[in-house]
Every structure is written in C-alpha cells, then in structure tokens.
Amino acid sequence: MRARRSVWPDAEVRKLLEAFIPAADEVWGLQHMKGPEGEFFRGFAEKGHYGGRTEPSDTRQGLYAVTPSGEFLASINSNDAKAVAGMLRRALEAWKALPARTRIGQEREPSPADRLRMEARFPVGGAILFAHTRDLPRGNGAATDDGPWANAWNRDQAWLRPEEVKAFLPGKPEVGATCDLPSALLRRLARCHLVDIVRGQTFPYPDRSVEEAKLTSTVIAVEGTRVTVRLEGKVTLRQTGRWPIHGFRDADAPKEQERGFTGTWRGRAEFDTKEATLLSFTLVTAGLRHGATQYNGRADDPGPAPQGVVFTLAPEGTTPVAPAALWEYRW
Amino acid sequence: MTTFATALLGLVVLLQPADGPKQPVLNADNWESVRDAVLPTEAESAWAAIPWRPTLWDAVLEGRAAEKPILLWAMNGHPLACT
Numbered sequence: 054m055r056a057r058r059s060v061w062p063d064a065e066v067r068k069l070l071e072a073f074i075p076a077a078d079e080v081w082g083l084q085h086m087k088g089p090e091g092e093f094f095r096g097f098a099e100k101g102h103y104g105g106r107t108e109p110s111d112t113r114q115g116l117y118a119v120t121p122s123g124e125f126l127a128s129i130n131s132n133d134a135k136a137v138a139g140m141l142r143r144a145l146e147a148w149k150a151l152p153a154r155t156r157i158g159q160e161r162e163p164s165p166a167d168r169l170r171m172e173a174r175f176p177v178g179g180a181i182l183f184a185h186t187r188d189l190p191r192g193n194g195a196a197t198d199d200g201p202w203a204n205a206w207n208r209d210q211a212w213l214r215p216e217e218v219k220a221f222l223p224g225k226p227e228v229g230a231t232c233d234l235p236s237a238l239l240r241r242l243a244r245c246h247l248v249d250i251v252r253g254q255t256f257p258y259p260d261r262s263v264e265e266a267k268l269t270s271t272v273i274a275v276e277g278t279r280v281t282v283r284l285e286g287k288v289t290l291r292q293t294g295r296w297p298i299h300g301f302r303d304a305d306a307p308k309e310q311e312r313g314f315t316g317t318w319r320g321r322a323e324f325d326t327k328e329a330t331l332l333s334f335t336l337v338t339a340g341l342r343h344g345a346t347q348y349n350g351r352a353d354d355p356g357p358a359p360q361g362v363v364f365t366l367a368p369e370g371t372t373p374v375a376p377a378a379l380w381e382y383r384w
Numbered sequence: 385m386t387t388f389a390t391a392l393l394g395l396v397v398l399l400q401p402a403d404g405p406k407q408p409v410l411n412a413d414n415w416e417s418v419r420d421a422v423l424p425t426e427a428e429s430a431w432a433a434i435p436w437r438p439t440l441w442d443a444v445l446e447g448r449a450a451e452k453p454i455l456l457w458a459m460n461g462h463p464l465a466c467t
Contacts, residue, residue: 054467056457061431070434073455076443077436080458090441094458117456121447141455148453157448170439187422191405206424209466254461319410337419339408359408361422372438377466 054207054253055132063134069141073118079171079375080114086169093123101128109301118144122158124151171375174384178215180331181367183208184246189339189359202350207250210376211242211364218331221270222324226280230272234286239266243288245378247314247362249342252350257378262292268318268336278327284320284336289313298345298352314360316340334366438464 060066083094098113099105115130116137127144131137148156175181187206217238223230243266244258268286275281291313297303298310320336342360345351376382410418436457437443443454461467 054459054463057431057463058428061434062427067434070455072452074443074447074450074452075434075436075455075457076440077438077457077459077463078440079462080460083440083458090439093444094440094456098458112460114459117454117458119454119456121444121452121454126453144453144455153451156453157451172438185423189408189418189421206422206428207466208424210464250466254466315407317407317410319412319415335419337410337415337422339410339415339418341405341407357405359405361408361418363419363422365423372464374438374462374465377461 055201055205056137058205059132060134060137063138065138066134066141069138069145072145073141080112082171084111084113088169096123097125098128100125102130109304116140118148120148120151120156120158122156124155171379172373174375174379174382175212175373176214176384180213180215180218180334181371181373182211182213182334182364183367184211184362184364186248186250186360186362188251189361191358202252205251207253209246209250210367210374211246212373212376212379212382213238215329219329221282221284221322221331221334222280222326223270223272223282226272226275226326228272228275232270234268234270236266239268239286239288241382242266242364243290243314245376245381246364247288247290247316247338247340248378249312249314249344249346249349249351249360250377251360253348254377255346255349257381258290258292262290262313264289264291270322273321278325279332280324280326282322282324284318284322286318287316288318288338288340289315292344297347300348304347310344310346312342312344312346314340314342316360320364331366334364336364338362338364432464436464438462 083091097119101117102115103113115128117128118126126147127140129140185206185208220235223232240263243263248255266288268284270282270284273281273283293311295307296310297307316338318338322334323332325332339361341357343355343357345355440456447454457463459467
C-alpha cells in the first residue's frame, strides 16, 4: 500500500494517468475467477512483469497498462513514482503504435451470472465504514516509526447489515438510554478489523481469540428524529499458534507465535430515526498491538506498541469493495 | 505527523511507564485527537481522488466507449480496501 503515498500523489504520474481509464482490483480474484473477466486479465498478465512466475509466489500483482481489447502495453510492480511514470510513457507509445482497429476489442460483456464478485454480497440497505489503521506515537521521543514505514497507514472497508446499524441505537431514543452492542457484531469487527495491517495485509483473528469485546451506546442528544449516541467500550484479542512471520523466508518453518490487541473504544454516531439511517459514525480504537504475521512486516517490530483504528461512515456513493476478510463475515 | 499527533505524543508520554509502552486509554478529552492522528491527511488521501473504477471490467467497458487505454492497479487485497 506504499504506492498510495509514494506513487499516486506524484504530479507527473497524475498527468500521465489522464490518458488512461484507471481501475483498481483484487489480483487473486482476477487470477482465479472463472469467466471472461478472469480470462481477460490472465490473457495480458502473463505478458507482464511476473508472467510465468511461480516462486516465491505466483502472484501477478502490480500495475498493468492494457488496451480495452486486452492487448498488453506495459507493466511494473513498483512503489517508485519515476519508474511508474516511465511505464506509463512506454504504454502510451505502444498504444499509439497499435492500429486503431486492434485497440478496442469486442469481447462480450459478462452477465451478472458470470461476475461472481464478492461485492455482490454487500447487503441492501447496509452501511459502509472505512477502517483506517495507523501506529500511534510510542512516547519515547521517536516518531511512530522511521524509514520507509514512517507514518504508514492502511485502510479496509467494514460492512454493516441494516439491522446491525440499528443495533447501535438504544431502544428508547431518550437521553441517558443505553444498550450493549450484539456480541456477534463486535466480535466480527474486532476479529476482522482490529488487525495490524499498517505495513500489509494479515489474516483475521479466529473467534476463540476474542477475550473481551464490549461496546455500550448511550443516547446523549435528541433533536426531533436526529439522535446522537456516545460509544464506549473495550476489547482484547489474543491468538497463539504456529505461523511464519518473515514472508516467504520462513514459510516452510513456522514457529510458535503470539499476536494480540488490547484497547479501548470511544466514539459518536448520529441517526435519523425516521429513515433508520446513519448520519455520521466515528468509532476510535486505541490500544497496544503485539506480534507479527507472515506478510504484515512486523518481524522486526513486534511491539507491544500503540496503534489506532478508526471506523468512519464512508461518504454517500462509495462503491462497496469487499473487506479483506469478508469470508469471516460468513454472509 | 499532524499537530494532533504531536499533542497525542505528549499525552502518551505522560502515560509511559519506565518499562515499556502502556496501553493508551481513550476518554472524552483525547478520543478526537486520536481520531485525527489516525485518519489520513488531505495529502495522504490524494490517491483516493483518482477516479479509480472499482473493477477491471468497469474500466474495459469505459475504455471501449472512450477509446482510451486502461491502467490497472491489481494487488493482493483490493487497493480501494485493504492491500
């Protein structure tokens, strides 16, 4: 996710990008999905920077410039803005060199049945939260980190069903009324979203890792159909087991590990009780994380160290993108 | 780091025991500062201002109509969610 900070803010990259239709997508799905969408990706990805590669993994992640007909133009997997700008320039030269008739293509459009995408599981009437994660200052006079990960952050989407949105609202919308959030919802939010993704993806916690997850909602203001609640709670996760922590290097030699997070929750949400919708939502989590996983880059920084996770209501019109651990939602 | 983060740093220092980091505890006075320290700044959010189509196929269809090439950012984990 370093490219968010190092590549896309670059002025030259932004200018070159105007000549393209930019798209973002999940590569494992594209590599493995059946039907024309996956076939389209695999057709050009094998001509790119990782074409044919099987070790240390068969991932095809990176940046690809292609024609709408599926002709490969250029590709790269880099967090360096100058290198990406060079790839975009090469792609545009290749595009201009192609006969116009070969650029567009006529592949059939996938029917809804062809497109078995995870986003289809987003519940009608549900809510999208952004879950941003970042290390907090460690209090030793140093910044949160140094080197390439200084001030690093990551985000995910967290989805709520309509009934889960309503669960944040006490039954009686009167000042002082309280309710505790359903355990299943809190456990899911904790297991899937209080994970240390600051330096990279990691796997969710298993349900048995949740030692405590409690969140209380208290009505603090009522103005007509607009109800404001305060959110307070605490959470503890702890998992032990055997897994690698050095990426591919120790993939075949997992050792005993422990990881966890212990923290508190605090936030505020506003509801329109007439429409049964969220008007605003902020839930802050702050605590100590510890441990490392195979791809989250913490082998040299296992903590314990302070970390924050902030859930906010995504702006209206945000496209649902599947949370990284959607399979753990069991929807 | 932002001014908020600097203020937070001072708070955490106060909570810091000699033998290691102590769990930060949210309260009515600090939770909004922590929120602002975690959320990306406007500059850090510049990547999100790019009109990313959320799937490759969305871009293919639009590329055909606009007769423009596609730039696909494909990662382990969707780049618009968690990668």
